[in-house]
Amino acid sequence: MNRPYCLATVTCDNFATGTEILLYSFLKYNAWFNGDIVIFIDKLSSSNQTKLSAHYPVKFIKRTNQVEQAITRLRAHLPQLRSDLHLRLLSIETLRLAQYEKVVFLDSDGMCCKDMHDVFLNTTEFVAARDGFAYEHEANKLLEKSDYPLLQIPNSYGQSNFTNTFNSGFMAINNTYLNKIHYEGVVKLIDDIALWRDFGLKGFTDQMLLNIYFKDKVTLVDGRYNFMPFIEQYIHTLDKVTVLDAKFIHFAGLIKPWFNYNEQEILELAPHYLKYIQLWRDIWKECTLADDPQFAARSITQQYHWTEQHGASKPVSIHKLSV
Structure with missing residues (x-):
């Protein structure tokens, strides 16, 4: 008997640590889950496959030759496309999972925080959360009532009158769309050279294809389900959602919490990221070190x-909070 639910993600060796924390955090907050976990892979070492399978019986699935051949044709026309295109398109394989009633796709550069x-x-047949473009369109409605200028927003994914777009890092898809027809419909867009030439060169890949194919078919939910530090102020202001409300924190963008960075550089470049990186690393420590008695003793x-030496110390630089 097929299990009705599936959690799906994608990974490669460079993202394996992120994927491990995704799985660990999901299972921590969703102990009820007894469905399948599917990970779409390009190349993944046997050691990383073993590490990921240690948390739950994982099914590893590779992309189809159909997608492989389409990417090869596309590169022949546009060799300047991003080098990791083959990895970025793995998420569309989710539409092949026709045996499930519901598939929830979560990007492997994220962590779960709640049930x-x-x-x-x-x-609902297809649920996702807004992307940056959609938040900016929503923001302009607010800015129209202020003294601030409107945001200059390019045509989302090269399409005109396209405002309700979504980020593909979180998608909940019912079996209505989990079939060969919709899978092949998205795959056909890989051969749309004009589309890639006009907008694909900006770095958007699977998200571009999925938004175009499923235009006006996706129900948008708030940022709790795809809380991106990259656009935290959009989410705070427009959804009235903070990280305390988040069910899934998604590290979209170039800063990934499993890499070490110079803290001063992060403070200058993206200071708001530090708290999210720390949250992720707390879960990473729990996942990898909590059973180590030496680590526990040291903590x-x-x-x-600290409690004995500094816990009762009051900061000297103390001022009332102001706007």
Whole structure:
């Protein structure tokens, strides 16, 4: 008997650590889950496959030759496309999972923070959260009532009158769209050279194809389900959602929490990222080190010494909070 629910993601060796934390955090907050976990891969070492399978029985699936051949044809016309295009298009393989009632796709550069049972129970055919373009269109409605100029927004994915677009890092798809017809419909767009020449060169890949194919068929939910530090102020202001509300934190963009960065550089470039990186690393430590008695002893000792030495100290630079 097929399991009705599936969690799907994509990975490669460079993202394997992120994928491990995605799985660990999802299972931590969704202990009820007994469906399948599918990971679409390009190339993944046996050691990383073993590491990911240690958390749950994982099904590893490779892309079809159909997509491989389409990418080869596309590159022949546009060799300047991003080098990881073959990896970025793995998410469209989700539409092949016709044996499930519901598939929830989460990008492997994210972590779960709360129970997501409501997502699996939702009977809406396709659910996702806004992307940056959609938030900017929404923001302009607010800016029209202020003294600030409107945001200059390019045509979303090269399409005119396209405002309700979504980020493909979180997608909840019912079996209505999980079939060969819709899979091949998206794959055909890989051969649309004009589309890629006009907008694909900007770096958008699977998200561009999925938005175009499923235009006006997606129900948008708020940023709790795809909380992106990259656009946190859009989400805070327009959805009235903070990280405390988030069910899924998605590290879209170039900063990934499993890499080490110079803290001063992050403070100058993207200071708001530090709290999200720390949240992710707390889960990483729990996943990888919590059963190590030496790590536990060190953490407890550090906490004790801080409490005894600094816990009762009041900061000298104290001022009232102001807007």
